[in-house]
Amino acid sequence: MIKNLKTFDLFMLSLMIVSLPSVEAPKNFFLVGYLLTRSIFEFIEWKKRKIKWTDWDSLFFVFVLTAFLSTIYAGMPHLEEWKGYMVLLTAILSGWLLSRAQYSRENYQGLFQIIVLSALAPLLVGLYQYLIIHTKPDLQLHSVGHVNHSAIYLVMIFGASLGWFLSHVSLDKLKLSNLYLIALGILSLIFFVSLIIGQSRAAYGVGIILGLLIFYFVTKSKKIKLIGSISIILIVLLSFILKTSVIEKQIANQKTNNVLAYRDKVWNVSLEASRFSPLLGIGLSNWHFITLDQLKKSVEGRGKIFDAKNYIFPGHSHNHYLSALVERGIVGLLVTLTFMLLWIRHIITTFKWANKTKESILLWSGSLSAWVTTFGVGLVNTTFHHEHAILACLFLGIYLSYTRQYLPRK
Template identity: 60%
Template sequence: MSRTFFRNKLLYLDLIMLGLMIVSLPSLEAPKNIFLVGYLITRLISEVIQSKQGIKQWKSWDFLFITIIFTAFLSTVFAGFSGLEEWKGFKVFLTAILTGWFLSRTHYSQNQYRIIFLLIVLAIIPPLLWGLYEYLVIHSKKSLEIHSVGHVNHSAIYLTMIFGATLGWFISQFNFKKKNKTTQWQTILIGIMSFVLFISLIIGQSRGAFGIAILLGVCLLFLTNSMKVRIITIVTMLLVITSSMLLESGIIQKQINYQKSNNTLSNRDKVWNVSIEASRFSPLLGLGLSNWHFIKLSQIQKSVEARGEAFNADNYFFPGHSHSLYLSALVERGIVGLMVTLIFMFYWLYDLIKTFKWSKKSSTSYTLWAGSFSAWLATFGIGLVNTTFHHEHGILACLFLGLYISYRNELKPS
């Protein structure tokens, strides 16, 4: 009796910590960290109790998560640049992975899954409104930023995931119209929120995020059952894009200016040159997480000239990070880290494809699938030109991934 009571209390504490962390994630830095640690500790206690009771639930995702953590740990212990920020970087990376892993092993009710998803999506509203107010009204910010997420590109990655999840939620209202209890005005509000998020990505002026958001919207609409919704939404997106081009909005002007200065990639090619050369320093396990910004031009020069090649300083640029998920993995975690990242990417996609048909059986399963797909495409799509999967948007990606894995493990027929 007391054991059951304790487990129930632990489950409620688990949900409370998770909910508070989700609400704080885009808005409040310190509370987010406190509730995240609280959630991970609560989940760890639950895992220990299950282990002692002989409850074995290890699946393929569990082995993948532990492989990601173990290889990142090796890259930290044997970092090519030791004694710098590799342990700090490992801690940030570890908390994101553990969030997804522990969440994937939970057992909630259908209503609890819906509430968690709702919290993830709606938590963006206060910081987004505040960010728009700071940028457009009082001009205290030079770009649209989500308070706790920070830099415009990081905020755009976060917004892209939420946009895809919200659009998927909106589409599900039509795919499962007869089974939904959502009223018409609630569906309209979800549609308006999707539209506002899309507009916000234009305002944010992150070209990579906006491009992936368009691709994400097209993919989700292509997968919908309703031709009417597909046509109306695509036409709306095209009108918004066309209007932004005709009015030469900030994101269009930004692209034009870069093209005029013959710098379409915004010096990313020079940043990638740094990463490619620095990957030679410690090829197997990398320089250590968060150690990219310690790379010096003199080290690059020494490496290039050691091969007998001519060195040109103008070919390199140091913004503080790699501007690529894949090159970051290669430089900071080595060939091992890059291989694990690619395995993670392809297995996540395989899981999405494998479960897609099942996900279309209910509004909740389709919505959670859309959230996971949005996190995948934003992470690995924007990751081509920006450093994704760290800090808030890394945690958000793991939340969407873990939530869907948990839901389908709990409810999918074996």
């Protein structure tokens, strides 16, 4: 029974990963199937009193619980707070239940490789639609959608693919005759170039930083560190010389003194709206229901002059931290920051151990990529929802599960 459940949940997880960036309905079906199977497995383990509880389990539980409280006590109730809660819940449960799984070393490697490779087909389709037949206004992954959301997804995939490539280079001499290494190198290049084509300035900038970090930490060869860093810098310089869209977009904003692309005015909405229900927030996914009249009442209620020109409503907060503050309140923001800090602590404290084998450093690079993307791009965009939240939790969950099982205990 247990063995069959393990096989089935691994099967459902693999199918969900493959469909995540590509097809909507199957992705949801496989995700629910995976979560149900893992839940049944956990219940059986609980009945046998084999449940082992860790600090990470406590953190995941607190994340789910506080988000639930923000939903039932939403400052702007009866809107889309339950829909938003379910979106967050599926992502968190994906990472939580995966972190508790026990797979073989080969299974972890296979899952990682499926995550990276599954993004290639929808990326190629997106490039075809955008660059050749012009049916899309920008580069999008089919099931991920909006250009910024797709870019966030691709940054994580780029960092993971580069880690995959360098995990082999770090222990083996780079041989140009090794077709496997060449293929991995080309794969990383494709994902990096897609960030330039995608026109998301935040994703491109964080992608550059992530690439340099991966080169610095994953490979042990100073020569490869230097070659990798120079390669990234040359590609960046080439994007300036060729005046690519992502560069032109930033230059145009600078000329009009709009470096943040009006995000400061979007953030003003979040900061003011966070006063509506400061402790638990207005409710997940309720940001786009905030009105100018509500902001005016709040500002004038404090005896200040209201200026409508200071506020813009694009539909979401354009900041991961402000999203947590306004939708889940001070409690939600504190949980988010705790989650961020414990995640990076885990990445740092396991680095020396992970860097001993190419299998471990591969999974480490995926977790790092998810962290840097989520909390880096999160400074100027809403990064932790839908497909890219699930992807981040997959990278985190796989590495937590792997370290829980194989990291030597003191």
